Amino acid sequence: MTLPTPDRAEIVRRLIHPRAIAVIGASADLAKVNGRPLKHLLHKGYKGRILPVNPKYREIAGLPCFPSIAALPDNVDLAVIAVPARDVIASVEALGARGVRAAVIFSSGFGEMGPAGAVLEQSLAERARACGVLLCGPNCLGFINAFEHVYATFSQYADGETGPGPIAFVTQSGAFGTAIAALTRQRGLGLGYFINTGNEVDLGFSELMLAVIEDPRIRVAAGYLEGLEDGAALVRLAQRCQVLGKPLVLTKVGRMAAGARAAASHTGALAVEDAVFDAVIRQYGVLRARNEEQMLDMLEALSQPRVASGSGLGIATQSGGAGVMMADRAEEVGLQVAELAETTRARLAEVIPAFGAAGNPVDVTGQFVARPELLSESMVALLDDPNVHVGIVWLQLMLAHVDTLVNIFSDIHARTTKPFFVCWVAAPEAAVARLRAMGIVVYGAGERAVEAASALVQYHASRRRAAEPTTELSPVYALPNGPFAGGVQPSVLATSWLRAAGIPMAEVALARDADQAVTLWRSAGAPVALKIESPDITHKTEVGGVLLNLDAEAAIRRAFRTLMDDASKAMPQARLDGVLVQTMAQGHLELVIGARRDPVFGMIVMVGLGGVLVEVLKDVAFRRAPFTVPEALRMLGELRMGAMLDGVRGRPPVDRQVLARMLSDLSYWVAAMHASLQELDLNPVLVGIEGPIAVDCVMVLRPYHAGKG
């Protein structure tokens, strides 16, 4: 029995906001895993009913203890299961029978335990579905809803102060997630929700985050991922966050080959290719934090409400060197160290002593101890500048001047509306706490402040992009009708389909014999290329299957025979349809454009600079299909060798707009064909002054799937 979606959403809502919580296998020792939820629920002020279940006890910590699940009262919205793995399924079945619709399973001994555990986990999933019980876990630390004091967890994090705050944090890892939660607390940033999803046998990362992100008390979503199976759900989450205007920050491990191997062995989850993951989440406005420190830095910047309406950075420091370091980092992370307006420079010149630098970064020098207004006046002047969108003040130590400085920053805060961060190296802890209590963001290292500013700027840029009107293209052309024969499609057919969709494809025709080849060459009236055509040969050049620049009858006839003979020799089993005849295309730049079915995110379009560059430098960019022309332009902007598009060594520049249109058109086509398309490879795409043209096309369809259209 699969629950209908609205019902499911409501059950998840009650799981997170339960009226009553049963703890199955509750211990009277409140320090143990199966006692800790009781302790926290009791001591941290949960207002609903707490219902321990254990036949060994009559009461625990003053609460009546139930002998069995069957004995539970009505309206239990959540059960915490803390029994040995072998007893979990029976508990779930009993919960289903009693009408309890959601459970958090602490117990380990499932998928993480190898094949036997995986079998048990599969049974658990099936039985829970059959009984209509939604599961979080197994092998998880559970969750905290800090607003309603719901502590369905045994995480160490719950042992300390867990006052609620504007961040919802969902983590696939218990231990690392607990570490991040503890760091959040150290920063004075409160978690409204802390959820560890464990093995995700049922409820996964995206569905749980989707449930809590709706809470108006939540302003920022943060997630820690190790693997991902349902890319579409993550995209839905990201899109919902965009609609709600709440940033989503993700850390995902397994960026490199070594890490991905370790991740696969650790979680058993499908290892999504990191470059694809990275591209797709950014496409939907998600911020990626490379590690827990960067995540915390981003969360602090994103938890404050001020908006960065551009990428101009203003820096005021007490140390020229620190200013230089921050300016360097700003350039690396895509911020502009803003050129100041003349009026701003004049204002700064009034307040800054002669030996400071009145440009940006502003160096107020050590004189600001004697004249604190130096710092506040210059920061306010910077933030008033139209080219400055976010400010950073850098200082160090100043243990003897804490009150003065706190007042200065409070003054700046009161007099400005743009975001600004204090970067205070080796700061007194009390000062940091006072500033944070006033809503002022504080960092302890200059580069980290700059990176956080960049995250804030990126987030607000993605907000503006999301608000732009998009010209969503629904294809007006006819899509090919299925059902299709699976496998490699005939080049002439594939080319005609793509031409119909507006993709610039070189004309190609099939010659079944040498006479036809000669006729086609004559009608072309120009030099042609001949290429072997076979559904069994996808890499024509590898069998010597391409001959270029033929422009005489004898050469055409010889080429036809050579191609057919060589292909027969190289691949005797290959079915040879004949030889393709194609006018030689012009272009001074070679691209590779492709599409493939990603197991996590579905149809992905790729563009890369061709030839040796794509092989050695792996200079490619990805997007999930479909996407708009502006998104395709950003995609082109990600190519490291993108300068080649703009003309080097006297070559003319490429029209990026036309190329982006081609990528976007292709993305809509592959999205529309997603049910049938397995893989598409346009390689090479030659780009000349007349625009791009694909001169070779390998299209593979999935067998036995009807195309939509």
Next chain:
Amino acid sequence: MTLPTPDRAEIVRRLIHPRAIAVIGASADLAKVNGRPLKHLLHKGYKGRILPVNPKYREIAGLPCFPSIAALPDNVDLAVIAVPARDVIASVEALGARGVRAAVIFSSGFGEMGPAGAVLEQSLAERARACGVLLCGPNCLGFINAFEHVYATFSQYADGETGPGPIAFVTQSGAFGTAIAALTRQRGLGLGYFINTGNEVDLGFSELMLAVIEDPRIRVAAGYLEGLEDGAALVRLAQRCQVLGKPLVLTKVGRMAAGARAAASHTGALAVEDAVFDAVIRQYGVLRARNEEQMLDMLEALSQPRVASGSGLGIATQSGGAGVMMADRAEEVGLQVAELAETTRARLAEVIPAFGAAGNPVDVTGQFVARPELLSESMVALLDDPNVHVGIVWLQLMLAHVDTLVNIFSDIHARTTKPFFVCWVAAPEAAVARLRAMGIVVYGAGERAVEAASALVQYHASRRRAAEPTTELSPVYALPNGPFAGGVQPSVLATSWLRAAGIPMAEVALARDADQAVTLWRSAGAPVALKIESPDITHKTEVGGVLLNLDAEAAIRRAFRTLMDDASKAMPQARLDGVLVQTMAQGHLELVIGARRDPVFGMIVMVGLGGVLVEVLKDVAFRRAPFTVPEALRMLGELRMGAMLDGVRGRPPVDRQVLARMLSDLSYWVAAMHASLQELDLNPVLVGIEGPIAVDCVMVLRPYHAGKG
């Protein structure tokens, strides 16, 4: 009067270890800049004489105050000058007259104050030289010798605990340097020396560091740089550190264009090109820290005495995800996540519960709370593995188990000899302090622990390299004899010089008329290239001055005329010597090799992948000349597109050894010619299966310098 070197070194030694210190312009207010040195000298236990000088006072803080410099007693090794800028020169002159040979000048108002200040600074330098007084500063915070309690400083850093330790820290920036010093203290790492060099009118970074690095109590040298004028002094320092076996860690700001601009405006120091700086310091075994956090992380790793004899990393964690993240970072920073020996895997399988991963990273899971031996036994097993050279243990929180964990780490420390780091996220402060007191290195974030491990591994690798026998080549061939005519050298001459030095150069001959060109083509017996030859044309292709693949008399004659005519038209003033005739060279890969005179480091050799790659990707590597073949191999290893050397798309690999030999030979030649050579450009160098050959050579000599020979 320039002091002879031994005398100078002795004066510097006394400056740092003074028997008596005079404070010129001393204040009775010990909180002021000119009172703070007295306070610290008095309260922190300086054993020498403290001699305040100020006509306004008879005594300060119980010390007799001298009315003038002239009234000072003998044997004053150091004067601290804290008077207004306009009075500094008079003080220096008086010190010279009284026989005080060294001064630290706090006063600002010099080079950092624009043109007027620069003039004053120039006078100060000249007067000090004339009086025989060595200067540190001006515009500096002074220095601390914590071993002998010398506090010739007004830095805030001196206000707290400043117990000595094994690190010598020299900084060009006062404010940033103070911040780094404070962070060092926070880590429990002691500074033996803290020196701020300020405007470096006399004593610079390298000379002061050279003086303190000799102290046997110092184990690690750390420096913060904003600019650099004397590259040779920095190289001498780095080489001395290698001899002494003490790591040198440098942070230099101004990595990017924006930062370099800001640095130039800030310090007025010569902005060394960052890529050259980076390459040269690594060449001499210096570690570069990108910011203050990374510097601190490196210092902590390098202050412990254990040696990493390879790059294999062993990781034990409580969280699979943290292991994955660290494995990723290890791969990025050049460490190997070690493949474990069979015996190690067997040992691990004995101690690790079934649901942990017994590979590397080892995931001991949360079970180690119940069984602490899981962590210690697996770390010891890892460190016993021959493929593991450094270990990291990762854990988080565990507030309730501090004693147990401290004991575990102490146990691991006692049972092993290889370096291992504890990475404890959100650790209790007391635990961190206890571990550090035991000499155990502790970090708070996984990636940072990995980066620090990489620094340790790099350092010990550079130690092993430095210990390798080098085959220092003194050129056995005859160097060209000067004096030379400055400017562009004739191609035939330049080619012959380089051929004599063993550099593979394509044969080239000059034809002064078409008949000579034909004769040269005939004697070549193969297709030739013709190129215009003129001392005024360095970029031949830009004037259409190169014609390739000529193999017929008529073509040769036509080409000769075309080249001469086109060059006359393009550059009517150019002196045309004739046309070069050169056999067409073969090669499937194009390199650029060059040498140029860097204003900071002298002769620098560059190699890059040619054509569009060098233009767009700036894929070049630098070394200071001369260097050995192994160093040239490392240089080639730095090319991002270096995979192209090993053959892509079916091309044969290039013999890196031969290429490295060419680079090394060239480096010895340019080093020997450094007095005369301005610039050398071999572009392109074609590389084929028979090795590299330079087919074009532009050599520019400096006018009026005699060559060494």
